[in-house]
Each structure stands twice: as C-alpha cells, then as structure tokens.
Amino acid sequence: MPFPTDVRVVDLMLNVPVSATNEEWYTQFLPLLMDKESRQAFKMPAQYMFKGIPNFDGVDDLIGHTFAEMDKHNIGTAMMGFYEGSDHIAEIGRRFGDRVLWELPVNPNEGMDEVRRIKRLHKDHGIAALSIFPCGLNPQVPINDKKMYLLYAAAVELDIPVMVNVGVPGPRVPMAPQKVELVDEVCWFFPELKFIMRHGAEPWDELAVKLMIKYPNLYYSTSAFAPRYYPKSIVDFANTRGANQVLYAGYYPSGLSLDRIFAELPEVPFKDEVWPKFLRDNAKRLFKIKDPA
Numbered sequence: 001m002p003f004p005t006d007v008r009v010v011d012l013m014l015n016v017p018v019s020a021t022n023e024e025w026y027t028q029f030l031p032l033l034m035d036k037e038s039r040q041a042f043k044m045p046a047q048y049m050f051k052g053i054p055n056f057d058g059v060d061d062l063i064g065h066t067f068a069e070m071d072k073h074n075i076g077t078a079m080m081g082f083y084e085g086s087d088h089i090a091e092i093g094r095r096f097g098d099r100v101l102w103e104l105p106v107n108p109n110e111g112m113d114e115v116r117r118i119k120r121l122h123k124d125h126g127i128a129a130l131s132i133f134p135c136g137l138n139p140q141v142p143i144n145d146k147k148m149y150l151l152y153a154a155a156v157e158l159d160i161p162v163m164v165n166v167g168v169p170g171p172r173v174p175m176a177p178q179k180v181e182l183v184d185e186v187c188w189f190f191p192e193l194k195f196i197m198r199h200g201a202e203p204w205d206e207l208a209v210k211l212m213i214k215y216p217n218l219y220y221s222t223s224a225f226a227p228r229y230y231p232k233s234i235v236d237f238a239n240t241r242g243a244n245q246v247l248y249a250g251y252y253p254s255g256l257s258l259d260r261i262f263a264e265l266p267e268v269p270f271k272d273e274v275w276p277k278f279l280r281d282n283a284k285r286l287f288k289i290k291d292p293a
Helices: 023-032 036-041 062-072 087-099 108-125 146-158 181-189 205-214 232-238 258-267 274-287
Strands: 009-011 075-081 100-105 129-132 162-165 195-198 218-221
Touching: 009 274, 062 075, 062 087, 062 258, 075 087, 075 274, 087 100, 100 108, 108 146, 129 146, 146 162, 146 181, 181 195, 181 205, 205 218, 205 232
Parallel strands: 009 075, 075 100, 100 129, 129 162, 162 195, 195 218
Antiparallel strands: none
C-alpha cells in the first residue's frame, strides 16, 4: 500500500521547541517522579523510551526551523500547545497562525476556575481542543473522575474535542488514572463528546478498539509512537471498520524527529483508501479545518 506523497498532512501533536533541550516543558513532572534517574539524569521524563530525541544546539530561529521541517514533510497544519502569556506562542501565532490548531492543556484540579479559563481562551484565541494528561497532573486525576466531568461538559458546550492520554504512561508515575476501561463511562455519559485517545492505550489497545466500535465519537491518535511500533490492533481497525476514527499524530520535538516518522510511515500496512483519512481527512472533519490544509 504505497504511502501518498501528495496528501497535505495534519499533525495532531507537534510543537515548536523553546530551547535546545526543551527541559522547561517537564518541570511539572518533578514532584511526581520518585526515582533518581528520572529526577537527575533524564532531560525528558520518558527519555528511556526514545532514541535520537531532536536537539537544537546552534539553531537560532526555532520557529522558522520547525515550519521548514513541516514543509519538508508536507505538513500543512499542526496542533500545538497553547500557553497563555507566552511570548513564544504569541510569535508562532503572528508568523504562522494560519497553520496552527491550538490545544489547551487543562487541569481538572482547578475546578470552575479552569472552566472559566477554557471559555475565555476559546473565545479570545480560538482554542481548537482541550488536552489532559491524567497521570501527569498533581494530584493525579483518573479519566472518569468527577473533577474531569466539568471539563468534558465544557468541551461539549464549546463543540471541541478533548484529547486524553490513555494507557501506561511513559514517565515513571502510577498508571491507574489512565486505564482504558475508564473511557467507557465517559463516552456513555457524554455521547456528544468527541474524545481522542492519545499515546497508545497500551497494553489495552485491543480494548480501545472495542470501545471505538461501541462509541462513534471515540477516536485514536498515534501520538508518541514511531510508526514501526503502531499497535497491530489499531492498524487492523483502521483497515476495516475504523478508517474514520484513527488519526495521525507525531511527537516532534519531544521524542521523535519528523525525518524518522516520515521514513517509517511508508512501511505501515494501511490500505490505499485509509491513508488520506489517516493523514488529513479525519482531522479536517473533526476540527473543521478549511482548505488549504
């Protein structure tokens, strides 16, 4: 099944580095990490899982460099994290805002203050999605916890997807809040909610497929996985009844280079008709992206 080179890709997890190593992104994890290696040796909290993490020593224009890398691999639109008050984010918006979908990392521990923040930033900055890392919150919050319901309700009201890490987390923190079985209750109670599972769902990827068959508004993105490691259950699902529910997402620059991702993608055994949906069309529909993208 040849990889199409003429599809303008939508990448649902890509960010512009803020420094040579991006260690600034991971300070939030420090209180949760107990082992010495994670605290002192790792530059990113799941470093043991990745080889060849991109480094940007000597790159003066990190924003321009990132969008040049996107162009090299025919990525038209990228979903990036939005951080209020960041000069870095503001400059990305000024230079390339028409190619960015903003996702807002949110914290259910903040209660109604967080709901009000979500609505304000959605109105002022066009937030396209909410993102939640249940195991990375301090304190951690399970996917089906009552605190989460405030955020899910806000997403339904604003008609935007919520992107949630599921499965065993990479950082060495407890995994219980991200068990895939917890997604079932959320999809049952919020049938309108567009829920996108991030970061693999392993070792419960087969359960993730079962739940996607059950719930039409449940989706899977391939974030944080090199293409050679996409779960077979997910590839098989995309090639059969799940072609509309599996979406491409990378992990640049946190753990993977775009060169590696796009070198490995052609080896994924998707059917010909699945590739455009996976790389572009499903994301365009879900996030209401207008051409060109």
